[in-house]
Amino acid sequence: MTRLHLSTALAVAIAGPALACEPDFTGVTLTVSTQNGPAIASALASAAESWEARTCGTVNVVEFPFGELYPKFLTAMSQQTGDFDVIGFVPAWLPDFAPFLSTMPAELQAGSDWEDIHPVYRERLMTWNGEIKSATMDGDMHLLNLRADLLDNPEEQAAFQEKYGYPLAAPETWQQYLDQAEFFTRPDQNLYGTAEAYKRGGQQFWYFFSHAAAYTNNPNYPGSMFFDPETMDAQINNPGWLRALEEYKKALDFNPPGALNNGSGDVRPLYAGGTVAMNVDWADSGVLRATEGGDAAENTVRTAMLPGSTEIWNAKTQAWDTFPEVVHSPFLAFGGWQLGVPADSANQEAAWDFVKEVTSPAVSGKAIVTANSGVNPYRFSHYENLDAWSSIFTPEEAQSYLGAQRASLDAPNVALDLRLPGFFSYTEVLEIELSKALAGEEEPQAALDNIAAEWNRLTDEFGRDTQLAAYRASVGLPPLEN
Numbered sequence: 197m198t199r200l201h202l203s204t205a206l207a208v209a210i211a212g213p214a215l216a217c218e219p220d221f222t223g224v225t226l227t228v229s230t231q232n233g234p235a236i237a238s239a240l241a242s243a244a245e246s247w248e249a250r251t252c253g254t255v256n257v258v259e260f261p262f263g264e265l266y267p268k269f270l271t272a273m274s275q276q277t278g279d280f281d282v283i284g285f286v287p288a289w290l291p292d293f294a295p296f297l298s299t300m301p302a303e304l305q306a307g308s309d310w311e312d313i314h315p316v317y318r319e320r321l322m323t324w325n326g327e328i329k330s331a332t333m334d335g336d337m338h339l340l341n342l343r344a345d346l347l348d349n350p351e352e353q354a355a356f357q358e359k360y361g362y363p364l365a366a367p368e369t370w371q372q373y374l375d376q377a378e379f380f381t382r383p384d385q386n387l388y389g390t391a392e393a394y395k396r397g398g399q400q401f402w403y404f405f406s407h408a409a410a411y412t413n414n415p416n417y418p419g420s421m422f423f424d425p426e427t428m429d430a431q432i433n434n435p436g437w438l439r440a441l442e443e444y445k446k447a448l449d450f451n452p453p454g455a456l457n458n459g460s461g462d463v464r465p466l467y468a469g470g471t472v473a474m475n476v477d478w479a480d481s482g483v484l485r486a487t488e489g490g491d492a493a494e495n496t497v498r499t500a501m502l503p504g505s506t507e508i509w510n511a512k513t514q515a516w517d518t519f520p521e522v523v524h525s526p527f528l529a530f531g532g533w534q535l536g537v538p539a540d541s542a543n544q545e546a547a548w549d550f551v552k553e554v555t556s557p558a559v560s561g562k563a564i565v566t567a568n569s570g571v572n573p574y575r576f577s578h579y580e581n582l583d584a585w586s587s588i589f590t591p592e593e594a595q596s597y598l599g600a601q602r603a604s605l606d607a608p609n610v611a612l613d614l615r616l617p618g619f620f621s622y623t624e625v626l627e628i629e630l631s632k633a634l635a636g637e638e639e640p641q642a643a644l645d646n647i648a649a650e651w652n653r654l655t656d657e658f659g660r661d662t663q664l665a666a667y668r669a670s671v672g673l674p675p676l677e678n
Contacts, residue, residue: 221253221546228550229269230284232259235480235570236334236533239563240284243554250553253546263397266620269293276540281547283538287321287531290330291617291666297536300328301548312557312575316605320612320672321531329536331551333560335574336532337604338406340373341467341481342366342474342498344592346380355379366500368522370410370443373503377450380473389450391458391466391475396631398459401623402529402613403476404630407444409527409611410505411436419671420511422614423655426676428664430651432626433644435516436509441633441640448634456634468493476502478529479572482597486588487567497593499600501526501607526604527611532574573601615670618658625650 228244230236237259244255258280260268266289272279273296285293304310305328310318317332346352347364356364360375367373377389392403412421412431419425422432431437448455452471460477467475468485470492475481482497489496504524507516535554537547553559563571564578565588573579579602585594604610616622626647633643655663665675 217252221251224253226281228282229258231262234568239569247553281541288619294324330534334533336530338529340500381450391463391472393460395459406527408440409525413525413611414508430648433648495590
C-alpha cells in the first residue's frame with residue numbers, strides 16, 4: 197500500500213466509515229501550530245487526517261523552530277490577531293499564556309477519557325488559577341535509558357564489581373551513575389558512558405534540573421526546589437544546586453567528544469545506535485533504539501527512574517537532611533506538550549474538538565508507539581495496555597519502559613518542572629551562566645550566584661508577592677496567610 201493509502205486506512209480505522217460529518221465542520225479550516233517536526237508536529241498532522249475524515253473540516257499545521265514559539269504565540273494572542281486556533285506549547289508557559297487561552301469545555305472535563313489521564317497531568321499541569329486551560333497530549337519526564345546487553349553481561353558484571361565494590365545494575369544514586377559512566381567509557385571501542393544535553397538552546401537546563409531534583413526537592417520542606425516558598429528568594433545557588441552542577445559537569449568526561457554542542461535531539465541517536473551505554477532523556481530514546489537500533493539493539497532497551505540521593509539540602513535549616521534510604525525525586529522535565537485554544541480563535545468549538553481527537557485514547561495510543569512522534573505516555577491506558585507496545589518492544593522492554601514511567605509519576609517525592617510567569621526570562625539568564633560554567637569560563641558557584649541574583653531581580657520586577665502566590669500554586673501549596 198502507498199503511504200497515502202495507509203494514512204486513509206488509519207483514518208477510517210480510528211474515525212469509522214465517513215458516512216456523515218460528526219460534528220459537521222465543513223468549510224472550517226483550523227490553523228494548528230507547534231515546533232517543527234517530526235516530534236509533535238507529525239503527531240498533530242496524523243491526528244488531523246482522522247479529524248478531517250470525521251468532521252469534514254480542514255487542518256493546516258504550521259511549524260516554527262522551538263525558540264520562536266513563545267514570542268510568536270504570546271504576541272499573537274496578546275494582540276488578538278486570531279492567527280492560531282490551536283497551539284502546542286510547554287507547560288512552563290501556561291502561566292503567561294493562561295489569560296489569553298479559552299477554558300476547556302465542561303463536557304471534556306468528565307467521563308472515562310478524562311479519568312484515564314494520570315492526575316499529575318490532569319490536576320496539576322493542565323490547570324492554572326483553578327481553570328483547565330490546556331490539554332496534555334504528551335507525557336514527559338526525564339528517565340535513565342540503559343542497555344541490557346551491557347548490564348546483563350557476566351564479564352562486565354564481574355569487572356564492575358571488582359573495580360567499584362558493588363553490583364552492576366541501574367544506578368540508584370548519581371554517584372553510581374558517574375561510576376557506571378566512567379566504567380563504560382572506552383574511546384578505543386567507540387563506546388562512551390553516557391549522553392546528556394549540554395548545548396545552550398538545546399534544552400540543557402532541563403538536564404541540569406534533573407540532577408538538581410535529587411539534592412534540592414526536599415520532602416521536609418515542600419516546594420523549595422527553585423525558590424523559598426515563604427520568601428520567594430531564589431535557591432539555585434545553594435549547596436544542593438552546586439553539587440548538581442558539579443556532577444552534571446563531571447559527566448561531560450564520559451560523554452562522546454563534542455558533547456557541549458549536543459542538544460536533546462543529539463542525545464537520542466547516540467543511545468539508539470549504541471555509541472553510549474546509557475543516556476538521560478525523555479522516553480523517546482527507548483522507542484528510537486527499539487525501532488531503529490538494528491539487530492544489535494533487539495531486546496536491550498531498559499529504563500529506570502532517575503537516580504536519587506540519601507542527602508537533600510534543606511533551604512529552611514540551611515543544612516543537609518540525611519535519609520536512611522535513597523530518595524528518588526524523578527523530575528518531570530518539560531512536563532509534556534500541551535494543546536491550548538486561544539480565546540481569540542474564531543473556531544473554538546472545532547478547535548476543542550480537534551484537541552479531543554488528538555488526545556483521545558485511540559489516536560494517542562497509536563502516537564505513543566510511533567517513532568519520532570514525540571508523544572510519550574500520559575494515560576493509564578497507555579501504561580496498562582502492554583499489548584499495544586508489542587509492535588516495538590519485547591515484553592521485558594515494555595515492562596521496564598512503562599514501569600519506570602509509572603513509578604516516576606507515582607513517586608512520593610516527584611518533582612514538577614518550574615512553572616512561573618516570566619519563565620522565558622528566568623531560563624534565559626540561566627542558560628547564559630550555565631553555559632559559561634560548563635565551558636570552564638566561570639566557576640560553578642559564581643555562575644549560580646549570578647543566576648540567583650538575576651532571578652531575585654526578575655522576581656522583584658514582576659512583583660514578588662504576585663510571583664510568590666503563583667509559585668506556591670504551581671507546587672501545590674496553599675496561599676500564605678496574612
